[in-house]
Every structure is written in structure tokens, then in C-alpha cells.
Amino acid sequence: MQGPDAVVDPWLMALWDKILALYPLPPGLEIISPDVRLPPKYTLHYLPEDSPHPDSDLLQLAAPQAAPCELHPFSARVVSNQRVTAQSHFQDVRLIEFDIAGSGITFSAGDVVMIRPQNCPEDVQQFCQLLRLEPHRHFVLEPTEPGTPLPPLLPQPCTIQYLVTHYLDISCVPRRSFFELLAYFSTNELEREKLQEFSSAQGQEELYSYCNRPRRTTLEALWDFPHTTCAIPADYLLDLIPHIRPRAFSIASSMLAHPERMQILVAVVRYKTRLSKPRRGLCSTWLASLNPEQGDVRVPLWVKKGGMKFPADPATPVIMIGPGTGVAPFRAAIQERVALGHRGNCLFFGCRHKSKDFYCQTEWEELVTKGLLTLFTAFSRDQEEKVYVQHRIQENGRLVWELLSSGNAHVYLAGNAKEMPAAVAKALQLVLQLEGGLSPSEAEEHLTALERSQRFQSETWS
Amino acid sequence: SQVFAAEMGEYGVAPGQRVAIVWDSSSPVEALKDLVDKVQALVGADNRVSVENVNQLPQSAHKESSFDVILSGMVPGSRAQHSVELLAEVARILKPGGRVLLKEPVVTESGENGKIKTAAKLLTTLTLSGLVEVKELQKEVLTPEEAQSVGEHLGYQGNDLLIIQIEGRKPNFEVGSSSQLKLSFAKTPGPSGKPSVDPTAAKLWTLSANDMNDEGMDLLDSDELLDSEDLKKPDPSSLRAPSCKEMGKKKACKNCTCGLAEELEQEKKSSQPKSACGNCYLGDAFRCASCPYLGMPAFKPGEKILLQENQLHDA
Numbered sequence: 026m027q028g029p030d031a032v033v034d035p036w037l038m039a040l041w042d043k044i045l046a047l048y049p050l051p052p053g054l055e056i057i058s059p060d061v062r063l064p065p066k067y068t069l070h071y072l073p074e075d076s077p078h079p080d081s082d083l084l085q086l087a088a089p090q091a092a093p094c095e096l097h098p099f100s101a102r103v104v105s106n107q108r109v110t111a112q113s114h115f116q117d118v119r120l121i122e123f124d125i126a127g128s129g130i131t132f133s134a135g136d137v138v139m140i141r142p143q144n145c146p147e148d149v150q151q152f153c154q155l156l157r158l159e160p161h162r163h164f165v166l167e168p169t170e171p172g173t174p175l176p177p178l179l180p181q182p183c184t185i186q187y188l189v190t191h192y193l194d195i196s197c198v199p200r201r202s203f204f205e206l207l208a209y210f211s212t213n214e215l216e217r218e219k220l221q222e223f224s225s226a227q228g229q230e231e232l233y234s235y236c237n238r239p240r241r242t243t244l245e246a247l248w249d250f251p252h253t254t255c256a257i258p259a260d261y262l263l264d265l266i267p268h269i270r271p272r273a274f275s276i277a278s279s280m281l282a283h284p285e286r287m288q289i290l291v292a293v294v295r296y297k298t299r300l301s302k303p304r305r306g307l308c309s310t311w312l313a314s315l316n317p318e319q320g321d322v323r324v325p326l327w328v329k330k331g332g333m334k335f336p337a338d339p340a341t342p343v344i345m346i347g348p349g350t351g352v353a354p355f356r357a358a359i360q361e362r363v364a365l366g367h368r369g370n371c372l373f374f375g376c377r378h379k380s381k382d383f384y385c386q387t388e389w390e391e392l393v394t395k396g397l398l399t400l401f402t403a404f405s406r407d408q409e410e411k412v413y414v415q416h417r418i419q420e421n422g423r424l425v426w427e428l429l430s431s432g433n434a435h436v437y438l439a440g441n442a443k444e445m446p447a448a449v450a451k452a453l454q455l456v457l458q459l460e461g462g463l464s465p466s467e468a469e470e471h472l473t474a475l476e477r478s479q480r481f482q483s484e485t486w487s
Numbered sequence: 488s489q490v491f492a493a494e495m496g497e498y499g500v501a502p503g504q505r506v507a508i509v510w511d512s513s514s515p516v517e518a519l520k521d522l523v524d525k526v527q528a529l530v531g532a533d534n535r536v537s538v539e540n541v542n543q544l545p546q547s548a549h550k551e552s553s554f555d556v557i558l559s560g561m562v563p564g565s566r567a568q569h570s571v572e573l574l575a576e577v578a579r580i581l582k583p584g585g586r587v588l589l590k591e592p593v594v595t596e597s598g599e600n601g602k603i604k605t606a607a608k609l610l611t612t613l614t615l616s617g618l619v620e621v622k623e624l625q626k627e628v629l630t631p632e633e634a635q636s637v638g639e640h641l642g643y644q645g646n647d648l649l650i651i652q653i654e655g656r657k658p659n660f661e662v663g664s665s666s667q668l669k670l671s672f673a674k675t676p677g678p679s680g681k682p683s684v685d686p687t688a689a690k691l692w693t694l695s696a697n698d699m700n701d702e703g704m705d706l707l708d709s710d711e712l713l714d715s716e717d718l719k720k721p722d723p724s725s726l727r728a729p730s731c732k733e734m735g736k737k738k739a740c741k742n743c744t745c746g747l748a749e750e751l752e753q754e755k756k757s758s759q760p761k762s763a764c765g766n767c768y769l770g771d772a773f774r775c776a777s778c779p780y781l782g783m784p785a786f787k788p789g790e791k792i793l794l795q796e797n798q799l800h801d802a
Contacts (some may be wrong), residue, residue, distance in 0.1 A: 219772050235772055239782070248771030249785050300771075301782045 028233070034226045065260040066173065067166040068308075074184055086315035093131050095271065096177055098325035099128040103317045104286065108401045109384035118350065118384060119313055120277070123324060126285040132276055135484075138289060139271040142308035144196060149189045149243055155247055155254050160186040164259075175244035178268060182421065186300070186325070191284075196242045196270040196307050201279035203243065206265050209420065220253065226344050239298040240324060251256040272308040275331065275439065275484070277353035279362035290353040332484045333437055336364070342369025342434040344425065346449055348403070349376055351440020354484065356385060358437075363397050371428060374416040375403040399424075414445075415452035425453070426460035432471060438476065438483035446485050453481075460477040498554050498588055499654075500529045507537040507580070509544055509559035511567040518563045526558070541567045547606050549580040552657075557581060559589040566640050568602075569609070570777075573614035574655075581657040587618065588654045592629075604642050606651050615779075617752065618655030625652045633724060637749040656698065662748070 050056070057063070093099035101123035110118045122386050132138075140369035144152075153160050165180045166175055175181065179192055189195065205224035211217035222228040223235070236239065243266055247254040258263065278288035292304025293313045315322045335343060341364070345355040352374055359370050372389070372472060376382040381401070392398035401417040428434035438449055450472060475481035499507055506526050510519050519538070525537045531773065539547055557577050560567040570592055575589050593606045604612065606623060612692030613621040627650040629637065634648050740748075766773040 215769075223772075239771075241771070244771075245784065249772045251785070263640070302784075396588045 028229065030229045031300075047084055065264050066170075067168055067175070067260065067263055069164050069166055069259045069262070072163040072165065072180060073101060074339035080373065091443075092131075093327040095139065095327060096254055097328045098139075099130060100323045101125055101128065101287070103315050103322040103324060103328050105317060106313070106315055107289070108249070109382075111378075111381040114381040115281040115380065115480070118382065119291045119293070120384070121289050121291060121315075122278075122283075123287045123289075123311060123326065124285065125287050130287070130288070130328050132280060132328045134276075134279055134335050134361045135331040135354050136276050136277050136357075136457075137273045137331045138287060138326050139273055139311070139329055140308060140324055141269060141271040142311040143191050144189065144193075144307070145311065145314070146190075148195060149186065151276045152195050152244055152247070153185065153188050154191075155244075155251070156257055156259075157255050158185045158259065160184065160189070164242075166263075176268070188262070188367075192268050193266045194243045194307075195266060198236055199243045199268060201229070203246075204266060206233065206261065207257070209252070210256045210258070211253040212256050212448065214226060216250045216253045220250065229429065231416075239300045240304050241300065245300070245302075257427045269307070272326045273329070275354040275357070276328070277356045279357050279364060282360035286369045288356075290350050290356070298304070319440040333358075333439070333482050334479065335437075336435050336440065339365065339367045340369070342371060342375070342428045342432040343367075344434050346373040346414050346418070346429055346434045346437065347439045348374065348445060349382075349437075350439050351485070352385065353437050355437065359392065363392065367435070368397055369428070369432065370397060371399040371401075371424075371434075373401045373403070373414045373417055375405060376416075377405055377406045379404045413448065415448040418449065419455055422456040422460045425456050429457075430461065432481075435479075436481045438481075438485065440485055442485040445481060446451050491630055496554065498526065498558055498561070499586060500526055502529065502531045503534060504530050505534055505537075505553060506530055506556045506557035506558065507539060507549070508561070509539050509541050509557060509567070509577075509609070511541045511560070511565055513566040513739045514562035516562040522562050524560070525737040541573065544573065545576050550749045551579050552582045552585075552643050557585070557586050557587045559587065560591050561588060565590060565639055568604070569612065570618050570636065570639075571612050574618065575614055577659050578617040583657055584659040585657045586654060587613075587656075588624075588644070588652070590627075590650050590652045592641065592648050593651045594643070594645060595649060596645070599743070609653060613655045614652065619658050621653065623651060623653050626650070627652070712745070730733075737801070 091097065101204065103200065104122040104124050106119055106121050108117055109120050110116055113408075127327065149160070152158070162185050164185070165182045166179070176192075179188065195267070201224055204220050206223060208217055208220035211220055223232045274289040274291065276287055277290045280286075291309050291312050293309045295303055295310070295325070297303050311323070315324070329352065335352055337385055343358065345352075345358065347353070347355045352372075353374060360374065362368075362370055370392075374383075374389070376384075379386075383404070389398060389400050393400050401414075401421060402414045403414050403417045405411050407415055429436070438446060452470055454465070454468040457463045458465060461468070461471075462472060472481060508519070508523060508526065521539060523536055530536060537554070538547075557580070559569065559577065567589075569589060574587075581587060591609055594603045594605060595610055596607065605628070610621055610623065629650060631647055635648065635689045637648055638644060743749075767774070767778055768786040771781060771783075774781055
């Protein structure tokens with residue numbers, strides 16, 4: 026057995042033994058057998074089909090006078106959804122603009138927008154068919170244990186359609202507890218045995234190979250256990266499947282440049298595992314599918330303060346390193362700083378091909394012409410040898426050193442995690458050594474000091 | 488070639504051939520009758536054209552290697568889809584060198600609808616079933632009504648459906664068969680006991696009369712150099728190089744002559760629709776590690792369950 030289960034399982038067993046030794050059960054009480062199915066957190070009560078109901082599929086409106094938040098997101102209209110990479114490029118990246126007029130939302134460069142995605146109609150339909158749910162039926166939830174609060178994100182009454190579309194995360198990779206619970210509903214011996222195997226300690230490696238490695242979705246797993254799935258009582262849906270989590274995107278525009286608007290850069294996640302159907306990111310795929318030309322398209326969103334803060338002093342130059350979609354917060358920062366008249370903007374941008382994924386090219390070139398931006402580009406695949414942002418940093422070490430030392434520049438790094446952040450840190454250290462005359466250990470310390478004093482900030486994602 | 492096609496008639500059918508037409512119930516009976524009449528006219532009255540519904544073909548268990556040509560999905564209106572199992576059956580009942588000509592609806596973009604294949608997937612399916620010389624002949628665009636009808640039938644909402652026409656052949660050897668290699672010097676010898684020799688070549692090698700008189704020329708009877716051991720016919724097994732299989736080769740050479748290609752072909756065919764565990768249709772959770780269907784969803788479990796659903800009432 027491998028992984029955390031190898032430690033947690035035996036520990037839990039030993040824990041209960043210890044606890045029972047210290048606090049034995051009072052007479053008459055027994056430990057509930059693992060064969061016994063525990064009650065669900067809520068019971069689901071269908072309302073009669075013919076009774077009148079308010080239309081509960083409307084998104085919750087923002088509470089007045091309060092900034093939109095997770096419980097009360099703002100329903101932002103999609104203004105435009107443009108692909109900014111060439112059609113021949115492997116990745117579909119979108120620049121999406123939202124109308125946030127009247128929302129009470131304010132944001133500054135470095136802030137992040139939270140978006141809660143929804144499941145696609147095909148998946149919703151398939152889920153309802155598998156579980157024999159009728160999408161149009163209205164229901165209310167009642168807690169089994171008195172005092173349990175109702176799930177805040179579900180309107181009451183609610184429809185099955187709404188529950189499966191907006192709430193249940195049927196595309197997430199199911200966890201061990203999913204199979205454990207599912208086993209209780211099984212009417213088929215073959216399926217039940219397999220489900221129990223997947224929830225056992227010994228079966229965790231098998232489970233990893235079945236679910237996690239190929240990134241199998243909950244819906245796909247249910248498809249493999251048809252006899253069990255059609256027997257799932259609706260009461261247990263919220264115990265079985267977690268709710269959809271919101272996704273964070275760096276805001277890519279400034280309110281100073283585009284008032285009442287918000288723009289984001291979204292790379293559509295799509296990749297292959299050994300499953301025949303390609304894997305898709307739930308949120309990025311949903312956002313990419315929104316077409317404002319087909320009518321009023323809305324996205325529930327709210328803003329969170331971001332990790333990156335840009336200097337208020339107009340004299341402080343800013344060095345931004347943002348390959349790929351990492352450039353998003355820097356686009357916001359540059360728009361903001363240009364609007365405020367801050368000129369010390371230095372951007373290192375990297376992508377694969379100048380002709381394919383050099384998004385915002387026109388914008389940058391215009392700013393360069395006006396002397397408002399110093400731009401260094403690295404097109405990694407436009408020539409035989411790979412050229413990355415870290416190479417450009419080293420090539421322009423003198424300038425970087427000048428900005429850091431006499432300019433007191435702030436350095437920012439954003440983009441995909443993996444190797445890039447380490448490579449950039451290394452390049453910066455080399456600049457400190459070669460141009461600043463520091464020893465390798467001094468250079469490392471200096472970089473750490475810059476981090477501590479918030480003069481070197483990074484926000485990377487995986 | 489065009490001349491070939493003219494001789495063979497439409498569908499590549501020649502007089503005297505045994506042909507099977509595989510159809511599905513989406514095609515109107517009239518259209519099927521038309522095609523049967525056409526083909527019957529091509530093969531002549533002495534040969535009966537066999538007709539099979541695509542779902543019945545495996546059960547009919549025709550004698551192997553009995554058809555020269557099989558036409559499947561060729562009746563106008565057909566929506567037949569060809570699985571690996573179906574094509575393996577087609578390959579089985581085709582004569583060696585026999586030809587299958589089929590049409591099937593395909594999508595242009597690969598993706599989520601597991602029911603409809605892309606053209607590439609269909610070509611691979613033919614190859615996996617044991618057919619060779621698999622090639623796409625043409626693509627047909629559907630009229631909007633046809634596309635809608637096919638889409639509804641197959642549960643597909645996209646607008647990139649096409650009908651593709653593909654041909655394939657059964658390899659020109661039957662597994663286990665052997666044939667004499669045609670090597671010219673293995674032919675029965677002529678009256679002189681020696682194979683005939685090109686006179687001009689012979690001249691080059693003939694010793695001239697002058698050579699005969701050369702004292703230094705030592706003419707030996709080369710036969711005398713051989714002793715009884717040399718004259719013994721070698722045991723064929725001692726001549727065999729370690730076979731490709733023994734050497735651990737998993738892949739046969741292109742012009743395999745040692746039989747490994749046939750062996751691997753047989754393995755491939757027999758491991759195709761029949762799995763080690765028999766659980767292929769159940770889904771990845773139940774499939775064994777060597778299952779050819781790993782990565783694909785369980786086969787139509789939804790339909791199975793929906794059938795039972797009719798008998799149950801909502802609680």
C-alpha cells in the first residue's frame with residue numbers, strides 16, 4: 026500500500042482502539058457495523074408536479090450595497106469571447122470581456138476574479154438518465170440532524186436540472202469515500218465487490234490506477250457501474266458528490282483603461298490520458314463555449330484581492346516576467362500604470378511562436394512605440410534552440426541590474442509553475458552575480474531579501 | 488485501375504463470384520432489393536447473392552472463406568456501423584484475397600461521441616480486424632435532411648457527419664496454409680541431368696582447347712573432393728537459423744517467411760473480440776490489464792438499464 030492511506034488507515038484503527046480503551050462505550054451501545062448504511066445529511070422531498078413554483082433557475086442576484094461574494098456572485102454579461110491564439114496553434118486561449126456595470130465591483134491590477142462554472146448540458150442529461158432523475162422536478166431539502174444548516178448555494182425549492190447543472194461536481198475525479206458510499210447502494214454483486222475493493226485499504230493502488238492517473242470523472246465512473254448507479258437514492262446525492270468549486274483567474278485589464286469592464290485570459294485545458302475521451306477543464310471549456318452573439322450570456326463571478334501588489338510610487342520601475350497566460354495580471358498592471366502615467370514598465374514575455382501565441386502583440390508594440398513599455402520577447406520554438414524568458418533576462422542583465430539597484434525596481438513573476446519559476450530565479454541570481462558583483466550565496470540571499478520586502482513577488486499556478 | 492473496374496463492373500463484382508450484401512433496417516426494403524438485383528445481374532443467375540442483416544451476420548455463422556466480395560452499408564439510407572467483431576466476421580467469411588466494400592457515417596472531429604467514429608478510427612478498425620490494403624475510396628456529404636435523420640438515429644447533434652466509403656481485403660493466405668516457393672533451380676532437370684545454361688555464358692566458363700594442354704592446369708574432378716560425409720543430405724532442423732520467435736522477436740519482418748507473421752496474425756485475431764477475462768463490455772473497472780478496450784466506456788450499459796426501466800415505476 027502506498028501514499029497517505031498507508032499511514033492514515035492503520036493510524037485510524039489504532040486511534041479508535043486507544044479511544045475505546047480510554048472511554049469504553051456505555052452498556053447497550055455498539056459500534057455501528059461497517060455494513061450499516063448511515064443516514065444522508067439531507068433528505069430530498071419532491072414537490073408535487075402540478076404545484077406552482079417560482080422560477081428557481083435564476084442566478085442569485087447580488088445583495089444590495091455589498092460587493093459580490095461567493096454566496097451572492099454578480100451575474101456578469103459576456104461582452105466578447107475572442108480566441109487570441111492562431112487556429113493552427115495547439116492551445117485555444119481566449120480573451121473574455123465581462124460587463125460589470127452596476128455590480129459594485131472594483132479591482133486593481135493583481136486582483137483575481139472567481140468564477141463558478143457549470144456542467145455542460147450533455148453531461149447533465151447523461152447523469153439524469155443514469156440515475157433516472159427527472160430534470161424538471163422541484164424539490165426541497167430537509168436536514169436529517171436538526172440544526173444542520175441547508176447548503177447555502179442551493180435555492181429552495183430547487184430543480185433537479187439546477188442541482189446537476191450548477192451544484193454537483195460530476196466531472197471531478199471521485200475519491201475513495203465516493204466508492205465507499207456507492208457500495209451501499211449496489212444491487213449487483215460484481216459491482217459491489219469492485220466498489221468495496223476500491224474503498225478498501227488494499228485496493229487504493231487499483232483505485233489510483235482506475236481513477237486518479239487517467240483522471241476519470243465521477244460521471245464516467247458511474248457509467249461503469251450501471252446497476253448501482255440507477256439505484257442511488259436522491260437523498261444521498263449531496264453526500265456522494267461534492268459541489269462545484271470556483272476557479273480563480275488573474276484579471277487581465279484595468280478599470281482605468283476599461284471602466285465597467287473586466288477582461289480575463291483563459292487557456293482552454295484539454296489533454297489526453299489513456300482514456301479514449303480527451304480530458305477537459307470544466308471551467309475553461311465552459312467559458313470557451315459561451316457565445317455572446319447568441320444572446321444574453323451570463324457568468325456568476327466575484328473578485329478577491331490578489332497576491333501581487335504594484336508600487337504606488339510612480340518613480341518605481343517594475344520588471345514583469347510573464348510567459349504564456351502569466352502575462353494576464355501584467356496586462357492589467359501595465360494598463361493601470363500607463364493610465365496613471367507611470368513609465369517604468371519592463372516586460373519579459375515568452376511563448377512558443379511569434380505568429381501563433383503572441384497574444385496582445387499589437388497592444389505591446391503600440392506601447393513600445395510610445396516609450397511606455399520596454400518589451401523583451403522569447404519565442405521558444407521559432408528557432409532550433411529553445412529560447413525562454415530566463416535567457417532574455419540574462420541577455421539584458423545590465424538593464425535589469427540598473428533597474429534593481431538604482432531604480433529600486435519591483436520584480437514580478439507569474440505563470441505556469443513547474444520549471445519556469447526556478448529557472449527565472451536562477452537567471453536573476455546570475456544577473457546579481459555578473460552585473461552586481463555578488464557571490465553566488467550573496468546573490469541568493471539578496472533575492473530572498475527582495476522577496477521578504479515584497480520587492481520580488483510571484484504568483485504561479487499548476 | 489480503370490480498365491480493371493470496367494471489367495469488374497460496379498462494386499468490383501465479376502461474373503461467377505459469390506457476393507454477400509450486409510444491410511441494416513434503416514435502409515428501405517426497395518433500395519435493398521435494387522442493390523440485390525443489380526449485383527445478381529453482375530454475378531449471373533447461377534450464383535445466389537446472399538443477403539444478411541448486420542445484426543444477424545455473426546449468428547448466421549457462414550462457412551469461412553466462402554465469399555469473393557462483401558458489400559456492407561452500401562444500400563442507400565444505411566446507417567450501419569462496423570465494429571471490430573463484425574469486421575472480423577466479415578474477414579473470416581471472405582475468401583483469401585476477397586474484398587469488402589463498406590460505407591459508414593463518420594464525424595470529422597474526434598471527440599466525445601463514442602458512438603460515431605472518425606474516418607481514421609474506422610480505417611484502424613478494419614486493420615485491427617485482420618483486413619489488409621485498407622483504403623478510403625470516397626467521402627459523401629449528407630443533405631441536411633439526411634444528416635438530421637442520421638444524427639437522430641445515432642444520438643449525435645454535431646453538423647460534421649459524412650458518409651465514408653472504404654475497401655479492404657482479406658490477406659491472400661489462409662492461416663496454416665503453405666505453398667511451394669517458386670525457385671527456378673528447383674525445377675525438374677532436363678534430359679542432360681543439368682539445368683539448361685545460357686550458351687554465351689557457358690562459353691565464358693568453358694576451358695579452351697589450349698588450356699587443356701597447359702601442363703600447369705590441374706584439372707580435378709571436383710566431385711572427388713567430396714567424401715561420403717559431405718554427400719549425406721543434411722537434417723533440415725540443423726539448417727534452421729534460430730527462428731524469429733526463438734530470438735524473442737515480437738514483430739515479424741516485412742517479408743516474413745518463417746511463419747511468425749502468421750502466428751502473430753492469428754494471435755491478434757484470436758485476441759481481438761475475445762478477451763482473457765470476458766469482461767470487456769463492462770468498463771475499465773472490470774477489465775483486465777491486457778484488454779483491448781481499456782480507456783473506452785462500458786458498452787451501452789445505459790441502454791441495458793433503460794430497458795429495465797420500463798418495467799419499474801418511479802417510487
